[in-house]
Amino acid sequence: MTAREPITLPLELDRPPKQAEPALRGDSITADRYTSNEYLQRELEQVWRRVWNIGGVSYQMTEPGDYLTTEIGHESVILVRQADGSAKAFLNVCPHRGTRITDAAEGAVERFHCPYHGWQFDWEGTVVAVPDEEDFRESPCGRARLHEVLCCERFGLIWYNLDAKAVPLEEFLGEQITSELDSHRMEAMVRVLDITADAESNWKIITDNFNEAYHVKVLHPELIPYIAADYQDCQFDLFPRGHNRGWFPAFMPSQQYGSEVIGEPLKTMAQAWGVDSDDYQGRETWSDLRISIQKSKRELGAERGFLHYAYRSNYQLTDYVIYNIFPNNVITVGPDGVQLLRPRPHPTQADRCYFDHWWLVNRVDGQTMTPSPAGGPDLPVTDAEHEYVTYGEQTLGTTADQDLSIAKAQQAGLASSGFQGFWMPNQERRVQAFHEHLNDLMASP
Ligand code: FES
Ligand SMILES: [Fe+2]
Structure with a gap:
């Protein structure tokens, strides 16, 4: 921040x-x-x-690894505090076979674990461990990722936008x-x-x-x-x-x-x-x-x-x-x-x-x-x-x-x-x- x-x-x-x-x-x-x-x-x-949607209050995520989830329509979105203090937002869907990787409203993690086959994700949404890694023709580790969406913090709130081409929040709101x-x-x-x-x-x-x-x-x-x-x-x-x-x-x-x-x-x-x-x-x-x-x-x-x-x-x-x-x-x-x-x-x-x-x-x-x-x-x-x-x-x-x-x-x-x-x-x-x-x-x- x-x-x-x-x-x-x-x-x-x-x-x-x-x-x-x-x-x-x-x-x-x-x-x-x-x-x-x-x-x-x-x-x-x-x-x-x-x-732009409001996902949560900034102080709910103070430490790296603190996260929140929020929902809009069919989407569940995970907001995660990063090591550098910024926030990132990801769609809550596992790249293995589509399961939501968390159903918690908030929490703190070293890694996210998908509850189905146990794929693990770091705070940046990258797959870092999977069971039976040797059984993949190409390992997902370091390659597969959660789908990231736009995220920013303003007015003590965390905002996200599902549109990768959206204008920045301040432009969306206007100066006044x-x-x-x-x-x-x-x-x-x-x-x-x-x-x-x-x-x-x-x-x-x-x-x-x-x-x-x-x-x-x-x-x-x-x-x-x-x-x-x-x-x-x-x-x-x-x-x-x-x-x-x-x-x-x-x-x-x-x-x-x-x-x-x-x-x-x-x-x-x-x-x-x-x-x-x-x-x-x-x-x-x-x-x-x-x-x-x-x-x-x-x-x-x-x-x-x-x-x-x-x-x-x-x-x-x-x-x-x-x-x-x-x-x-x-x-x-x-x-x-x-x-x-x-x-x-x-x-x-x-x-x-x-x-x-x-x-x-x-x-x-x-x-x-x-x-x-x-x-x-x-x-x-x-x-x-x-x-x-x-x-x-x-x-x-x-x-x-x-x-x-x-x-x-x-x-x-x-x-x-x-x-x-x-x-x-x-x-x-x-x-x-x-x-x-x-x-x-x-x-x-
Ligand atoms: S669906 Fe997530 S690990 Fe299989
Ligand atoms: Fe009213």
């Missing part, structure tokens, strides 16, 4: 810079992309083999998104939540959900008292290659909020930073409350152990920003941590997916517990064990449960002959842009 100069955005920034709006074509969004298994198989080839993600210094964070759920919808129903905030006031009314989720208060930006960004000012109520007097939980959130929300009566004062809290955090952050506030822009002290890195890496950044909310396609069933939820937090001096981002109980500030859950049997937290409950209902509706395509307001243009980019990839050779 090479150390990189930390990036700080200008501290006085009040919101992320508005991007030029590209024109959208208005493609119709057909149901087959959500319901057809045949479409899913083409999508695995046309889309999933060509994009790269520098904004860099500014959070996720390398210093710890993952305190790591859940995968089986979900009963196509993966795109979940990305669509994160690509609009139109549903927030209906589905997540509990966010209204402290996050401004109305489109008039937010900013939505489209980026090349299908990525997008949504900015949501927080520590102020949404315009939908029913009262002129600020209530809970914002009253307590403001109090925690020495600001009395009763001094802000009437909705025209709400954005001033947000700014007072930014000032207070700037002033008191360091002495309270929030050392990361020193390198955060004003808006990064209070607000939420959702990046969708095409196709499915929904990265939600808040004042004290980052969530990955990521649906992954099921390999064979269009109406199912896996939903990964990670929560990485900044370490705060003296803090051993941290609020859950999903409405669940507080979480210990230590590296979390991976949990595998079935949606409906265990909770994923209030907000995620609300989103997934509607995903199932939408999946059912999209399979109906009554579905006639989408009818969307301008604030849902990130959904439209996402599908137009998807259409481009599906149509390209």
